[in-house]
Amino acid sequence: MDFPYSRLRRWPDVEADNLQAYDATDLLLVERALSLGIDGREIAVVGDEYGAITLALTDAGLDGIRVHQDLATGRRALARNADELGLSGFSSHELDATLLDGARLVLVQLPKALAELEEIADAVARWAAPDTLLVAGGRVKHMTIAQNEVLGRSFTEVQAERAERKSRLVVASGSKPVPSQPPFPVTARHDGLTLVAHGGAFAGARLDIGTRVLLEVLGLESSPAPVVVDLGCGTGALAASYALAHPESRVIATDRSAAAVASARATVTANGVADRVTVMHDDAGSELADASADVVLLNPPFHLGSSVHTGAATRLFEAAARILRPGGELFTVYNSSLGYRAELTRLVGATEQVHRTPKFTVTRSIRR
Numbered sequence: 396m397d398f399p400y401s402r403l404r405r406w407p408d409v410e411a412d413n414l415q416a417y418d419a420t421d422l423l424l425v426e427r428a429l430s431l432g433i434d435g436r437e438i439a440v441v442g443d444e445y446g447a448i449t450l451a452l453t454d455a456g457l458d459g460i461r462v463h464q465d466l467a468t469g470r471r472a473l474a475r476n477a478d479e480l481g482l483s484g485f486s487s488h489e490l491d492a493t494l495l496d497g498a499r500l501v502l503v504q505l506p507k508a509l510a511e512l513e514e515i516a517d518a519v520a521r522w523a524a525p526d527t528l529l530v531a532g533g534r535v536k537h538m539t540i541a542q543n544e545v546l547g548r549s550f551t552e553v554q555a556e557r558a559e560r561k562s563r564l565v566v567a568s569g570s571k572p573v574p575s576q577p578p579f580p581v582t583a584r585h586d587g588l589t590l591v592a593h594g595g596a597f598a599g600a601r602l603d604i605g606t607r608v609l610l611e612v613l614g615l616e617s618s619p620a621p622v623v624v625d626l627g628c629g630t631g632a633l634a635a636s637y638a639l640a641h642p643e644s645r646v647i648a649t650d651r652s653a654a655a656v657a658s659a660r661a662t663v664t665a666n667g668v669a670d671r672v673t674v675m676h677d678d679a680g681s682e683l684a685d686a687s688a689d690v691v692l693l694n695p696p697f698h699l700g701s702s703v704h705t706g707a708a709t710r711l712f713e714a715a716a717r718i719l720r721p722g723g724e725l726f727t728v729y730n731s732s733l734g735y736r737a738e739l740t741r742l743v744g745a746t747e748q749v750h751r752t753p754k755f756t757v758t759r760s761i762r763r
Contacts, residue, residue: 424504435452435459439463440461441502580600624690647672712743744760
């Protein structure tokens with residue numbers, strides 16, 4: 396019987412839950428895996444957004460599949476979809492040796508960032524079986540020759556196949572010897588702040604412009620607060636900077652990306668503030684108690700996968716409103732063209748512009 400892909404849901408990605416929870420790339424990867432006849436315990440899946448690959452293979456009788464998903468939302472969607480379909484027998488892992496040890500087939504939904512792909516390819520060459528086959532796939536409109544070149548740094552043979560259903564598979568084999576140290580995380584210094592970044596972290600070890608603008612404002616505007624939350628923390632630049640400036644404050648950094656969380660943990664350690672910064676892998680601060688924060692710092696994303704989508708920012712505004720105590724402050728930086736001030740006023744409370752550059756706006760919202 397065919398796998399019921401249409402029953403899969405994207406929850407808790409509620410801003411995208413009306414979108415299909417699988418694509419043709421998932422189907423091509425599943426079909427290729429089934430054609431190879433490899434034991435499920437020797438298959439690893441990377442980037443299975445909502446569980447379509449893992450669950451389809453499990454439903455086909457392959458037991459013991461290991462899967463890595465970067466986003467907390469994807470992990471929750473996989474668990475919920477598995478429960479809805481009554482499927483089990485797979486296991487979730489970070490991007491490490493437990494995921495890849497002994498794997499002879501690694502299925503990858505191609506990530507958007509080349510740095511993330513480089514870290515994945517190195518991990519496969521480093522930890523998977525010597526004869527492993529890496530089969531990566533993506534939508535043709537998002538694929539580039541540069542992805543093949545990145546795979547070629549870790550594998551001797553990289554072959555792109557013919558497009559099918561607007562998706563394409565790329566097959567890599569022949570693992571090359573790996574350097575003693577993996578290429579990630581990388582480290583960079585910025586005016587006394589050390590940033591550490593894994594491949595999948597937004598902006599890498601750079602200090603992105605929006606964060607830099609918000610840091611300038613915080614240096615002028617903020618006084619120490621007992622509990623501060625860096626919501627959507629990325630590499631932890633805001634959290635680490637606040638902790639350095641205000642040793643008496645307790646800082647919580649949260650992000651739905653596992654790569655960001657690993658980066659932020661390394662960043663706070665590198666800056667000597669790990670004793671007062673807690674880093675959490677969570678979706679929009681869902682594990683934080685209501686009215687538990689005095690200040691929230693926010694540099695919201697405006698992309699969902701490869702498309703511009705402001706719903707992610709709205710969810711973070713709602714989260715900030717929930718976790719702030721009455722009278723608490725939300726400092727937000729955003730691209731000025733997005734005009735979030737009215738929405739912040741509606742969802743959080745009175746909002747004023749405190750700084751503006753030609754590209755970015757910083758606002759302060761007071762929780763009503």
